[in-house]
Amino acid sequence: MRHLTRRNALLGAAGLPLLARGAAAQPAGRVVVGTWGGDYARLLRKNVEEPFLVSKGFEVVQDQAGDAPRRAKMVAERRLPRGTVDIQGLSAANIYEMGEAGVAEPIDYGRLKNAANLIPAMRYQFGVGHIYSGKVVLFNPKLVEAPRGFRDCLDPKHGSKIGIIDIQYQFVMVAAALAAGGSVSNIEPGKALLLEAKKAGARVYPTNEAFAQAMKTEEIGLGLMWKARGVQWQNADIPVQLVAPVEGIPMYVSGFSIQRNAPNKAGAYAYMDAMLERQAQEAFAVDMGFNPTVTNAVVAPDLQARIGFTEAERARLVDLDYAYLAKENSAMKEWWDKVFKG
Structure with missing residues (x-):
């Protein structure tokens, strides 16, 4: 068993987070989001899209499907100058796979104003961890x-x-x-x-x-x-x-990747920043029981006891x-x- 090599970060240590250079205000526009349906899609709409994007003039369109057909579409569209989706919800395993396939954009953390609060273990080359x-x-x-x-x-x-x-x-x-x-x-x-x-x-x-x-x-x-x-x-x-x-x-990490040929990469980065907002992360902890991936999120002790892991259990994270x-x-x-x- 290969135990969690980044465990210290998940225990709450901020490590040495990269300091975002500070992104300029993103222009409003149309953002197409690939995501699973069901509760996750509904909560993305409630906790991320409506309060932090729609309220600022973005039009957010969800492309709901299982991850397998969405990944297949990313690969099928790789030769197109412009794909049909800007940002894809994927597990950490599939983020890696899409990066290796050459269809995901390397993340420029300097474009994320909330990168300074991101747990180091949730920084991937081709994606950002949303919840775990x-x-x-x-x-x-x-x-x-x-x-x-x-x-x-x-x-x-x-x-x-x-x-x-x-x-x-x-x-x-x-x-x-x-x-x-x-x-x-x-x-x-x-x-x-x-x-x-x-x-x-x-x-x-x-x-x-x-x-x-x-x-x-x-x-x-x-x-x-x-x-x-x-x-x-x-x-x-x-x-x-x-x-x-x-x-x-x-471990299970759900995150997002930006499609390499995304029509609106600026909008995709705006979406990532929105999902990392403290209030959005806290809401997902309450509504869905997942742990936040940012260090500034505050989870009530009674809820943390239910959704988190004890010290002995954290030692068994794989x-x-x-x-x-x-x-x-x-x-x-x-x-x-x-x-x-x-």
């Missing part, structure tokens, strides 16, 4: 005993009480690998564990929302999910409790191997679709 959490085990104590981690969660004894989310195949495979003695750089050991769970009756749900509904109706009793989502579902009275897995807690995931993603998806789901 970690993969934990969710369970219903009425239906199953409290698991200790990923291996307990995927134990075939739970049969059809196990829920697995299709769109999170990368992170499910990483979690299974950690449970089976593999690592973030070697997912092979986890495949047998997943196949055993599937053979025992584990159910696969297409989306996070479908998984949540199954937990609510008690169709399933446990599964893998971001801690932030678990907190959000607790707030919605879905009967789940959360366990930080003993095998390690894979940074993903983004280069490995980018290299293996196609093979992982093929195995997932043809072998695991097939």
Whole structure:
């Protein structure tokens, strides 16, 4: 296991943040944002776009789709002088992948006035971290005993009480690998564990929302999910409790990249600055249960206790191997679709 190499930054240390040169006021214009739909799109509209962009005269258009088709579109448009999207919402793993593919713009942090407050670990060459959490085990104590981690969660004894989310195949495979003695750089050991769970009756749900509904109706009793989502579902009275897995807690960072041939790069930088505003970050912590990526955000102690991680849990945070995931993603998806789901 490759433990989080930037852990000190995530513990709240500001490190030595780069000082933004101070961006001039951005002209209003049309900004096209590639994003997932559902709650995230709604909260981007509520907490970022309307208060910090629309109010200043920007027209913000959301291009909602899963990350796979949006990434495919970025690659397909690479030879066009102007793409159709300015800024794309992606996981940190996919930010790396799009940078390697040559379709994402290197970030000029001097153009972001809020860069001085950004946690150093959330500065990527081809993107900026918006929010972060970690993969934990969710369970219903009425239906199953409290698991200790990923291996307990995927134990075939739970049969059809196990829920697995299709769109999170990368992170499910990483979690299974950690449970089976593999690592973030070697997912092979986890495949047998997943196949055993599937053979025992584990159910696969297409989306996070479908998984949540199954937990609510008690169709399933446990599964893998971001801690932030678990907190959000607790707030919605879905009967789940959360366990930080003993095998390690894979990090999840959701951020944004600027398309290299974006029609409105100035607008894309304005969008990034808006998402890093203290009030927007604090609102996402309240509304979605994700941790802020800026050091000046203030989260109430009771909320921080629910969405954050204890000192012992932070020691188990695991940074993903983004280069490995980018290299293996196609093979992982093929195995997932043809072998695991097939």
